[in-house]
Amino acid sequence: MSTGLLLGKFAPLHRGHQLLIETALAENERVLLLIYPASEVTQVPLPVRSGWIRALYPQVEVIEAWDGPCQVSDAPEIMRLHEVYILSRLAGCRIDRFYSSEFYGDHVSRALGAEDRRIDPARVRVPISATAIRAAPFANRHFLQPLVYRDLIHRLAFIGAPSTGKSTLAEALSQRHSSCWMPEYGREYWLAHQRQRRLSPEQLVAIAEGHCRHEDRWAEQANRYLxxxxxxxxxxxxxxxxxxxxxxxxxxLAAQCPQRYALCFLCADDIPYADTWDRSGAANRQRMQQAIRAELERGLRPYILLSGTLEQRMARVGEALAALPGQ
Structure with a gap:
């Protein structure tokens, strides 16, 4: 059985990486992929990056190299460090071909006793690098699979009782940051399916699931923030x-929210109540707001309270965005 090997950080996985993987799959009966931590260049966790590869190429055997060396250079001691680590992780597995587009293809192939399969090193077939994508994800999103690009977007949740300014704020922020916003799917669903202004518990599940699906599609079009x-x-x-x-x-689905969103903002009920036909009154707004805030605090979910005018709220969000890792 012929075996191919790839390695890297895949931060993020892009079409150049996919060319390597697909070439290896076409030329070998077995393909191993060693993926390294990359905290020095990306905030995307290793399990998420390995998950991209497993989802797109389930036939590839992914090895998460949590203890792998981070330094990359052509210094002899660094090259030897990588060679020793790779050989130890393979535990005697014979490699026939080593796939890369980088300088290290030479010394790693020699250490493995494998064929050096250098694919598109001049970036002619796929003119992109992970460094360029990290610098400008939105401009280079056509080099990324949608499930990869979605994970590069900071999702920001605006929650609160009805008529606390969530929609107005989300739309205004999307314009300020040249991105897009996700309207409340539940409102759309309620208008289409409500009976005597009520939905069943099962319909509320359908709202939460539909919201997630719509949100994923919006994330594919977002610029840094959704x-x-x-x-x-x-x-x-x-x-x-x-x-x-x-x-x-x-x-x-509710339990997944702290991991799904980079930040959670609670919109205060300190603005005039908009008494439209589809709402239940100012008293209900107050009760719902108290329940939402109590749940946030009981569940220890970090949140930022937004109050005051629209401009004051936008300024507070801007401060929080500036403090995000990698901003």
Whole structure:
């Protein structure tokens, strides 16, 4: 059985990497891929990056090199450090071909006793590098698979009771940051499916799932940030408020919110109540707001309270965005 090997940080995985992987798959019966930590160049965790490869190429055997060396250079001691580590992780597995587009293809292939398969080293077939993508993800998103690009976007959740300014704020921020925003899917669903102004618990699950699907599609078009009006934790509050129970699937989606969003903003109820036909009144807004805030604090989910005018709220969000890693 012929075996090919690739290695790298894949930070992020792009079409040049995919050319390497697909060439290796075409030329070998077995393909191994060693993926390194990359905290010095990206905030995307190693399991997320390895997950991209597993999702796109399930036939590739992915090895997460948590203890792999981070330094890369042509210094003899650094090259030897990598060679020793790679050989130790392979544990005697014979490699027939080593695939890369970098200088280290030479010395790693020799250490493995494998063929040096250098693919597109001049970046002619795929004129991009991970460094260029990290510098300008939006401009280079055509070199990325959608599931990869989505994970490079900071998703920002704006939650709160009805009529707390979430939609207005999310839309205004998207314009200021030349990006896009995700309207509340639940409102769209409610208008189409409500019966006597109510939805069933199962329909609330459909809202949370539909919101996630729509959000993923919006993330593919976003520029650095996706401003999201409402999340599954708020849908959970509606289930409690109207039915006194939360379906297990909705509990699961609500529990994922702290990991799904880079930041959570609670919009205060200090603005005039917009008493439209589809809302339940200012008193209900206050009760719902108290429940949402209590749930945030009980669940120890970090959040930033936004109050005051639209401009004051936008300024506070801007401060939080500037403090995000890598900004």
């Amino acid at each position: 401003f999201v009006d409402t999340d599954a934790s708020t849908t959970r509050q509606f289930a409690l408020y109207y039915h006194g129970r939360v379906p297990p699937r909705l509990e699961q």
